[in-house]
Amino acid sequence: MIYIDRIETQDVVATREISRDEMSDYLLTFPALLWRIEIARSRIELLNARKLPVLEDRSGLFMKSPDFRRRVVLPEDLHFIEAFMEAMKRGDAAETIVRVCATGQEEEQLCWLKVAGWSSPRDPRYYMGYLMDVSDRAEGIRSILEKDAEQQMLIDLAENPTLIVDFDTRQVLSLNTAAASAFMYPGNGMTHLDFGMLHHPGMTNRVHRLFEEIVFARKWEGKLEYVRRSHATFSARTSVRLLTLKGRRLLRVSLTDLRSASGDEDAEERTAPPPDREFARLEKELHARLKPLPDIAEILAVLHAFRLPSYDCDGLLFSDIHQRRNKVFVHWAGEPFTGMPQGEMFPFDGTIAQDIVSYKLDSLIVDDTLDSIKAIDWALFIPRGIRSYFAKPFYRRGVLRAVLILCSRRPAAFPTTGLPEYSILFDPFDKAIQAWRTRQRHQGA
Known part of the structure; x- marks a missing residue:
């Protein structure tokens, strides 16, 4: 039998057995290539039968053959896997992600593989780890980054205060430095705020009509009053455009001709210490x-x-x-x-x-x-x-x-x-x- 020594919860400490069949099922169904290497003899002494879609029957070769790795790993990523193998020889815990190109198919297939390893806590002569396809996760991260980058491009070139607002949730998604300064919020302190927290309560009906009209007109221009973080109010000529980015409806809100409620746009700046x-x-x-x-x-x-x-x-x-x-x-x-x-x-x-x-x-x-x-x-x-x-x-x-x-x-x-x-x-x-x-x-x- 294989034992888990302690299973701890807030109130209970228990011990239970894991049968060899259960452990075998775990090793066979784990969604990665599992391996253990005897460092001194540079040999793989355990390797499960998991086949990664990008490598298929050659999955085990990735850990065994430097020549095979050089053929399938993108040249610009080779130094990552080489550094990992050096860490393995030293017995140091390490992990890296590399891009692999599977050739010999009708279309070249690019995948992201993560390899991680660590020394056996019971016997440092052995080094164990896994090789896993993380392409879905990498593509998801890339999509998020691309979406965020495109959103930011919509506002970065503007010199006047500009925000990107999600049309459906009405949350502020991003803003430029001029907008943060105008509303007196630190850094990204405005992100995820509801747009209703930024405009003056007296503007509620007008903003509601704005959201209704812009669906058909795609743009809106007019004067609105806003509230700074300090609760001071100001007015601004507001230009709103309805955009669609990756299936998401966004509002680009641009402010010009900012004036404080007193009519003196510099009044607050002169009373506040530099x-x-x-x-x-x-x-x-x-x-x-x-x-x-x-x-x-x-x-x-x-x-x-x-x-x-x-x-x-x-x-x-x-x-x-x-x-x-x-x-x-x-x-x-x-x-x-x-x-x-x-x-x-x-x-x-x-x-x-x-x-x-x-x-x-x-x-x-x-x-x-x-x-x-x-x-x-x-x-x-x-x-x-x-x-x-x-x-x-x-x-x-x-x-x-x-x-x-x-x-x-x-x-x-x-x-x-x-x-x-x-x-x-x-x-x-x-x-x-x-x-x-x-x-x-x-x-x-």
Whole structure:
């Protein structure tokens, strides 16, 4: 018999048997080519009989023959599969996706194959994995990207505020920077808002008629009143066009001749402090709050409590980087990380810091951790409900020493347009960490 040691639910821990027949059914019906390799002898000692449609009877050759792989994998993708095979020889967990072209048929068939592997936890001499056709998933992602790109093209060339609204749901799908500025929303803060939240309540009947008329006329022009995020109102000459994109009805809403309710379109801008001046004031205030603090937990608590003008976070992390020792010590603030030890150690490999070093990133934004393949996201963020984060590295003499990470339970909470605001935290954090390190060294002397 084969045993599953523990099956855990919230209230029950149970143990049950899986028969060899059940395991055999699982291996035979799993929708992928399953294999296990004895690394030292470079031989496949287990291979199921799954045939991938693109490779048919030659499916097993993909794992066995370098020559066969070179014949079927697109040349520009060969380095991905070669890097995977090198990782396999080292016993490192790895995965990649490559495009395969099946020749010898009436039409060449292009498919996407995913190969993933890892060392056996019981015996590192063995490396196991699977080869799976993910073409449907790849085409779905490509379709989404193409649709989003085409939507964005509809507005990117416009200098005046422009939005794309779904005709049927009336949700804002995308907008340009001018629209975000006009309505005073941060970054993509308007996406998924109902169009009814943007126009003045007094315009409800007129907007309702707009949606009725545009079905037949395909276009509408007139003056509407709108509401900014600050609840101030303004009017604008509005041009609306009904478009169809990939079977979806969209409205392209373009605003010109913007005027505030008082008739002075610049009134709000003159009463609000210039962003640069306000950001400088906030940065100075944060410096003053952090300067006297000796303890890292206090430093992070103040940083977390310090609210940016347009963005907030549910948690905040400081990664203390020791790359040569392959160690990252993580300190935290915020409710999602309650119960986690301060200074918990993680291996450098697989962390945000490793990505930053590998790809020489100035910063890193993850819009949805559920789409991530990074080990640290699944080990640290996802179990605590963190869906998106912004990470900023800090260097000393060219060596990465610290990473500040703003975390949110909402997806896409940190758009790139927020960088000027995030930067309010950078210098105060950096100086506070330097002072903390200095105190640590003196205490250890």
